[in-house]
Amino acid sequence: MFDNFLTLEEVDVSGKRVFVRVDYNVPIDEHGAIVDDIRIRETIPTINYLIDRNAKVILASHLGRPKGERKPEYSLYPVAKRLERLLGFEVKFAPDCVGEDVEKMVNSMKEGEVILLENLRFHKEEEQNDPEFAKKLASLADIYVIDAFGTCHRKHASMYGVKDFIQPVVMGFLLERELKFFEKALLNPQRPVVAFVGGSKVSSKLGVLKHLVDRVDKMFIGGAMAFTFIKALGYPVGSSLVEDDMQEEALNIIEQAKKLGVKLYLPVDFICGQAVSDQTPVIEVPWQEIPEGWMGLDIGHASVVLIKEIIKDAQTIVWNGPMGVFELEKFKRGTFELAHAIANSPALSIAGGGDTDYAIHKAGVVDEISYISTGGGAFLELLEGKMLPCLTAITKKE
Numbered sequence: 001m002f003d004n005f006l007t008l009e010e011v012d013v014s015g016k017r018v019f020v021r022v023d024y025n026v027p028i029d030e031h032g033a034i035v036d037d038i039r040i041r042e043t044i045p046t047i048n049y050l051i052d053r054n055a056k057v058i059l060a061s062h063l064g065r066p067k068g069e070r071k072p073e074y075s076l077y078p079v080a081k082r083l084e085r086l087l088g089f090e091v092k093f094a095p096d097c098v099g100e101d102v103e104k105m106v107n108s109m110k111e112g113e114v115i116l117l118e119n120l121r122f123h124k125e126e127e128q129n130d131p132e133f134a135k136k137l138a139s140l141a142d143i144y145v146i147d148a149f150g151t152c153h154r155k156h157a158s159m160y161g162v163k164d165f166i167q168p169v170v171m172g173f174l175l176e177r178e179l180k181f182f183e184k185a186l187l188n189p190q191r192p193v194v195a196f197v198g199g200s201k202v203s204s205k206l207g208v209l210k211h212l213v214d215r216v217d218k219m220f221i222g223g224a225m226a227f228t229f230i231k232a233l234g235y236p237v238g239s240s241l242v243e244d245d246m247q248e249e250a251l252n253i254i255e256q257a258k259k260l261g262v263k264l265y266l267p268v269d270f271i272c273g274q275a276v277s278d279q280t281p282v283i284e285v286p287w288q289e290i291p292e293g294w295m296g297l298d299i300g301h302a303s304v305v306l307i308k309e310i311i312k313d314a315q316t317i318v319w320n321g322p323m324g325v326f327e328l329e330k331f332k333r334g335t336f337e338l339a340h341a342i343a344n345s346p347a348l349s350i351a352g353g354g355d356t357d358y359a360i361h362k363a364g365v366v367d368e369i370s371y372i373s374t375g376g377g378a379f380l381e382l383l384e385g386k387m388l389p390c391l392t393a394i395t396k397k398e
Helices: 044-052 077-087 100-107 131-138 173-187 202-213 225-232 244-260 301-311 333-343 354-363 376-383 389-393
Strands: 017-021 056-060 114-116 143-146 169-171 193-197 218-221 263-265 269-273 282-286 295-299 316-320 348-351
Touching: 017 044, 044 056, 044 077, 044 173, 077 114, 169 173, 173 316, 173 348, 173 376, 193 202, 193 301, 202 218, 202 225, 202 244, 202 316, 202 376, 218 225, 218 301, 225 244, 244 263, 263 301, 269 301, 295 301, 295 333, 301 333, 316 333, 316 376, 333 348, 333 354, 348 354
Parallel strands: 017 056, 017 143, 056 114, 143 169, 193 218, 193 316, 218 263, 316 348
Antiparallel strands: 269 282, 269 295
């Protein structure tokens, strides 16, 4: 599916100005310190490859949602400093991403130098996919490299518009790796394939559930969305979160799984509270016995045992979405136990989505998951079977 996309190793970058669109949308605290630099680290192989081949490397990213205005708290300056530490040499920081000053900086670059441009989203034209803005970005370089998987579902100027003004547009190593793992997990997987889908709403994961049920052998639905399924089957769910208008869709997915011979699992017990709070009293009950006034906020001990049984023969595991309100101490166990169960499995495992990524880090099993996707929305759209718009911008092999 992705074999005909031109890759970085298939173009001559020596002495060329190479514009690399990265995703440095990292969490920064109120003191300007980077909380998690995984997205920066993941781009180092691409940058090092270019430096080793005497390219002039121009990095561009967005950060947060400044909505087209220059806001100091959204500056990429802290990222430039972190990148310098990771690379071990100077990274020049441009005051903007377009304009005369930037052009001068780029034109005076020596081979093997690296510049990070200021936040693309300080210009509203970036999100509007404005052709003039895309043209200005394209004028800075000879080759365009897309290495920002997390933004591949957005038709923005730096991701999509540039293709009209510069060729070739190629895949960086991070993007290539994301797509290879996705292919291994869902397009040509080792079976059985087991999917774990969590989160709060069926409506936000409907496309994912429909697409996965056609491709997996077993699927476990957890998180608050499980209650929409349980209520659709005619059982009480107390005060748990339910999307009443999604019950019919839930029954359709159950029916589709039955038709395809896919084993569909729901949690068999829950940890319940009376409020989403660490102060709430807690009870653990079987799934049919959630009392009125109580809401399920995590899966229970028996559900964790079930998960471990489901995983036993898995060859491929796909995970998106937490099993409960894992941010709270009282309701984190189910999500963390799932993370550990996947980590302990010899199966190829691919996980993605902001909450899932965060949970894996909190559970301390980052190194045991085969692949953690850097893209939330992009990962979801791939799981839904959609072709990401920015992938169509990549130059195809002859």
